[in-house]
Amino acid sequence: MDAKVISTGTRYSSLPESYIRPESDRPRLSEVSTCDNVPVIDLGCPARASIIREIGHACASYGFFQVINHGVSKEMVERMFGVAREFFGLPVEEKMKLYSDDPSKTMRLSTSFNVNKEKVHNWRDYLRLHCYPLDKYVPEWPSNPPSFK
Numbered sequence: 001m002d003a004k005v006i007s008t009g010t011r012y013s014s015l016p017e018s019y020i021r022p023e024s025d026r027p028r029l030s031e032v033s034t035c036d037n038v039p040v041i042d043l044g045c046p047a048r049a050s051i052i053r054e055i056g057h058a059c060a061s062y063g064f065f066q067v068i069n070h071g072v073s074k075e076m077v078e079r080m081f082g083v084a085r086e087f088f089g090l091p092v093e094e095k096m097k098l099y100s101d102d103p104s105k106t107m108r109l110s111t112s113f114n115v116n117k118e119k120v121h122n123w124r125d126y127l128r129l130h131c132y133p134l135d136k137y138v139p140e141w142p143s144n145p146p147s148f149k
Contacts, residue, residue, distance in 0.1 A: 021120050035062065044069030079147075086145040087127065094144055098127070106130040107140040 039058035045051055058065035088095070100108035101115040108128050112121040130137045142148050 015123075018121050019123050025120070038062070039065040041065050041067050042069050043067055043071070083145060083147050087142065087148060088125065090144060098142060106137060107142075 039062055041054050098109040103114045111125050112118050
């Protein structure tokens with residue numbers, strides 16, 4: 001199978017053509033405004049209406065925000081990152097079992113949203129997982145590494 005993911009272990013001396021965006025499509029850092037602080041949304045705040053307004057403002061003004069007091073422990077976040085590192089560190093043959101270029105699949109490894117239609121691909125690999133409802137989607141999730149589920 002022709003590997004269509006970045007994490008194949010291949011070392012490139014130059015960027016493959018299919019990943020080079022035309023100059024007109026590239027971000028222009030000279031047009032990006034600077035920001036001293038990332039908006040921080042405190043989900044532990046009892047004023048739900050205030051949280052909703054803050055999220056709306058952050059999305060409209062910045063396009064992103066940081067969340068605190070979300071209820072997920074630091075240990076759980078660290079374990080999640082560890083499992084992700086394990087998954088993407090698997091041998092390419094193991095990961096390619098999950099590769100698909102079908103954008104309608106609810107679980108797939110890919111490098112772009114629609115590899116077959118895009119002229120230029122993204123320089124990244126991602127694992128798409130649907131999560132809700134858990135009982136419907138968890139059986140589709142990878143079984144390797146064993147700690148994934």
